[in-house]
Amino acid sequence: MSDYPITNGKGFTGRHMLFIMLVFFGIIISVNMTMAWYASSSWSGLVVENTYVASQEFNKKAQAMQAMAKSGVSGEFALQDGLIVYRLRNRDGSPATADAVTAHFKRPVGDHEDFVIRLSKNRDGHFETRHRVLSGDWIVEIVSKNEGTIVMHEAIRINRAGFVQ
The missing domain is CATH 1.20.5 (Single alpha-helices involved in coiled-coils or other helix-helix interfaces)
Incomplete structure (x- = not known):
């Protein structure tokens, strides 16, 4: 065995x-x-179209942003029931002078729902327009100009209920 x-x-x-x-x-x-x-x-994977050109322009853009910060102009964004409101204020709280405000709405991921809208001027420092904004997260890049010169340029992250910085 x-x-x-x-x-x-x-x-x-x-x-x-x-x-x-x-x-x-x-x-x-x-x-x-x-x-x-x-x-x-x-996600497209693109942050900038041409990284070489973006790197060459970085210092110039950084200097412009520093000058904008020293000017004391600030913006206030609000989104309520399809009404997009943007207020520009000087350091002392008075309305800042601008003749054009453009808002670029971008999704954090993907670009198929992105759109650009121009806000109408109601009075000095107060711009608004009606536009339907879909629910979810958005990055809103707001550019305010006066006679072609950028007065304020900021980007904020929002959702349909309000904004988050």
Whole structure:
């Protein structure tokens, strides 16, 4: 007699190992393919069109933003029931002078719902317009100009209920 127990089955074979490996790698590949599809279909990946040009313009833009901050002009954005309101104020609280305000509404991810809208001037420092803004998160870039010169340029993150900075 043998010291080894007698079994009726073959036990763990090469076919079993092949099946386990195919299932394991099949799951990994399908998850990676799904994640790659979601990544490529939801975000363009572009922050700037040309990174070289953007890097060359960085210092000039930084100086303009510093000058804008020193001017003391500030903006106040509100979104209520389809009414987009933007108020410009000087450091002392008086209305700031501007003749054009443009708001660029951008989704944080994807660009298929982005839009640009010009706000109408009601009085000095007060601009508004009616436009339907879909629910969800938005990044609103607001550019205020007076005779072609940028008075205020800011970007805020909002949602339909209000804004978050």
